Amino acid sequence: MAKGLYISKAVAIVCVVIGVAAAATIIALSVVYAQEKSKNLDTGPPATTDAPSPVPTTPSTPKEPWQHYRLPDSLAPSYYNVTLWPRLTPNPNNLYIFSGHSTVVFKCVKDTNLILIHSNKLNFTMFNGYHAKLKGLNGAAAPSLTKTWLEVPTQFLVIQLSGSLKAGISYELFTEFVGELADDLGGFYRSEYMEDGVKKVVATTQMQPTDARKAFPCFDEPAMKAVFHMTLIHPPDTVALSNGMNHEPVDITLEGQTLKQTSFEPTEIMSTYLLAFVVCDFTYIGSEPGADVLIRIWARRKAIEEGQGDYALNKTGPILSFFENYYNSSYPLSKSDQIALPDFSAGAMENWGLITYRETALLYNPEVSSNGDKEWVATVIAHELAHMWFGNLVTTRWWNDLWLNEGFATYVSYLGADFAEPKWNMKDLIVLNEIIGVMGVDALASSHPLSSKEEDIQRPEQISQLFDSITYSKYNHHFFVCLQTYLEEFKYQNIVYQDLWRHLEMAVKKAGIVLPHPLEDIMNRWILQMGFPVVTINTQTGEITQKHFLLDPDSVVDRPSEFNYEWFVPVTYIKTGGTEQQFWLDKKQDMALGTNDWLVANINMKGFYRVNYDSKNWDNLINKLNSQPKDIPVINRAQIIDDAFNLARAKMVDVTLALSTTKFLDKEVEYMPWQTTRSNLDYFFLMFDRSEVYGPMQAYIKKQVTPLFKHFTDITANWTNIPEKHTDQYNQINAISLACSTGVEGCRELTTKWFKEWMTNPADNKINVNLKTTVYCNAIAAGGVDEWDFAWSMYKNATIASEADKLMYALSCTKQPWLLNRYLEYCLDPDKIRKQDATATINYIAGNAVGQPLAWDFIRSQWNHLFNDYGGGSMSFGRLIYGVTERFSTEFDYKQLLQFKEDNADQLGSAATSLEQALERTKANINWVNLNKKLVLDWFNSETSAV
Structure with a gap:
């Protein structure tokens, strides 16, 4: 799944370099789609039902099989026949529902008198007092049912039998049920949008990680692979889609209604979390007839008519072909449907044959969407297509190895996007987009290893917490060496990470490469312990050492490691006049570096x-x-900039040394150093934008950015042309954003003028598509209610999701507290702010110095409502806690956090980890500010005294 521009923590090193001569390695990525790279699926409060549990549940000491969260190993599903009928209009109780029935054929692996099958929030038809019907197949008899009930805490339908199911015999379980087609963005849910003044309803799905059980009873664990035969009943003016290719719909009559019934080709053997189905009145554009794989891009009719799906269609085929060659394995399905949904919690989801996306991750309009929007579409498509093999064809046995799916898919998504857009230099952007961001999380004492023990990941909320930046972002570009044999051996099966090491070891031996340590020893140090090292090189003595890097060196690491937080590190370096050198670092090494000038590693x-x-x-x-x-x-x-700033936060170098690494920027025009500087100075803004440090800091940045602003003014002919280079299009945003915020002459006047021109003629927006976000933000910050209300009206009327996203962010830039409070209240009204966007909007407001205390007050006062009404995937509570507490740097802030934890101890859900990280970070911020405030103030004053 693709992260949405919003997530938490799970960076993973997928594999280390396969040899000193082969170069170094890395693994990882998550991310973050880190910013919209995130795919944090937070689960809300546990499901409730009127059905009582006959046995008191004590999660801390489970005694009965149904009190455990994991399925027993006694049954294995073979195939499902599922028929569902979603109602796209509300019933007399104003509820949207779906009804259906399901038959699952399973084989008994071990004799048992108990059937446990997942079910959540489904109401069942009773057959002679029982929730299901059971029969044996191939002439076998089935024991009768003696008791059935819904075990709510562990989300099981429990079926007790009069006798034993026999090993080796197949059985058939039939159920009939009704569920709510809610707007909670999880399971089988509804999405709504307006078109030509008419409200349209879409019935769609998001099953990962544990929500297939909300659509029908199923063995809802990734290792329980089966074949799915789907049938959907739907209104005659709609289309039905699923993983398999649809057969021609037939007319039926049910409950006096004329309907369509669409059946689909059976799926490949796959996990429940990859199942998808959609009922909508969308249309599509597709590949040419006769193509080996039918590719279709589905979206709202107007979006397709406006050509918003053209870019995705043009790039999907080449990216799919790239991966077929990269994996040396043909795409195993006959079609690849990709659909853009108005409401979707993540960036995208890799359902096999029917990939679901946020509109911003699939649709692109060159007249309105920016260069960054196009890059996002290309990388998300590549990420999801990478999963067709790595995740779908070969699947991890359990969620503790999620990093293996996501870290690798995130890495190769850049390779796929680089193939589709070779001029973008996407491989270099991995560093900015993934590695640097995830290092910030993995450097906390509250981080976690890439791979956990299966027994440590049991409950749905624990599974959801794994969908973070760490899981997405530790990686290695030599990993493909072993993929061909790996995919061939395990296709349609489940694996554990040791299976990958075995194939990597085979590739290393075949290449004749001698590693300094056994490959498994190398890799286990990266995935079985959290964090990463800082390598210290003393060029004067030649001594090279490593130790566990922590942003807060005073924090307590209470997670034991059998490796004592030491790694086998592939170190590369160059020095004055030399070529790149490489070696493996264990604990400590002495080398004759022979340098009297500079060395960079x-x-x-x-x-x-x-x-x-x-x-x-x-x-x-x-x-x-x-x-x-x-x-x-x-x-x-x-x-160098990023390391220095982070080393300073860890008290390993002086903060003034870190600041000194930015002095060359008045001569720098490349994007990566500027963006890294901006990201690191963001921390200084968070800590000091309400103190006396702010003025001198702004003056210094103004001095440094003025040449960059002039550079882009010149090469764009006074902002009338678009730079040719991909990264220059990004860096001009840094130039104008930093120039306007620090008062560079002519900048704010420019952005305000552009915005006023648009207000005068709303139908003709001439603002450069790449500059829209920063222009909108600066103009709204400089303006008042007129600018805000105009932007709000443009947001509500936007027909292109990427444009709406830009306006949604810009609305948070106002300096008027009452407007920000009004905007926060809008977050509780799905007709104003979609549930999928509530987290991001609140965090945008919290990112504004004026809005941060307002956002903190808001979530504290509304927590109960947010937790209970926005749970289940529609709000990422982890990201919410992270966003509103970023500025916390006082003892008062820390006490407020502790009080919040105490007040809401029983309803934190997947926010629990983020809250602990926020407490840890706040303590570190307090210490950092106390230690560095005067040094920083004096440094900025000295650097700007002559200005």
């Missing part, structure tokens, strides 16, 4: 570690950056 950030140096080398690096920055690779210019 971790070339192009191919390794997942930070680097510290002796003070002499730091001085040499800074001097080289100030005099001849291009002598150092551009990725390493960014890396």
